[in-house]
Amino acid sequence: MPTILRAIIGYFVLLLVVRVLKRRAGAQMTLFEFVLIFLIGGVVILSTVGEDRSVTNCTCAVIAVALIHRTLAWAKSKNPRLGALLDGTPLIIINKGEWQQEVAEGMYLRHEDLEAAARSANIPRVEDIDYAILERNGSISVFPKEQ
């Protein structure tokens, strides 16, 4: 019982921390972000299983986390507002060729990130982008200007 309770608390604490981290934590992972994710995960595991490292305890903790995750996924599919709260919404970084400074600053987005996204889409120059969208998973979708 304490393990399941700790797993639930750990899940929501982790969810809040990851959610208030800027979106790049989940996608386009750099080594720096790998360190962050593994360190946070490792610390939460310690408090979740406590001193009881038995297979039974760890299995219960894993099942509890899986159940919460599945329940939240179901709730998100039923309630778009909850989905926006937990995953965020897509954000427009370039709108009709116009750089959206407020979004870029708010998301700590660098021009280099956009250049990388443009190269991935075979667009040689950022100026050739018509729309760039920061997706919920942290990736950047780009649409080139029509020739």
Added chain:
Amino acid sequence: MPEPTVIDSATDSIPKVHDEVSVGANLEFQRKWWRFEHIVWSVFFLILLADLLGAFGRGWLAKAHRSTPDQALTVDYERIARASTPSILSLHFSPPAIRDNHIQVFLSDSIIQQLGAQRISPQPVVSAAGEGGITYTFAATRAPAIVQISLQPQFPGSHAFRIQLANEPAIQASTFVLP
């Protein structure tokens, strides 16, 4: 077999930018979220500050001490402790506490059970259970003398305890154990 749903421009509910790209962006929601993020990070900062000061145990705010009126016994303890985390309860004895080269002190059961006493150093010569606790007798030469009890509480909550020297008023205190 159910009919597949065809999404066309009339049924697509996702808002479009300039009637060209379906994005579903919500900048107003994002602005609110950024404000919420600022609040959360301020709270996180306060939590870390409180932790550094010892508000969650193992620090300056958590340490406490109590004495008998004649200072025969002074108890150093942690008023805030953490479950499954070791802490030390120290008993400092001055000359009035030592009689015939012995110190006799009573510890309530809550120190053994709720606060999870693990080890007593030095080992008592005699331990006698009764009256809701254990009376320990330690061999002692001259003051000052210290007895240390290693604690490791298992359950969160407020746990009151009592420590008393023979023929002295009791010291009563409590430790709040955080999960």
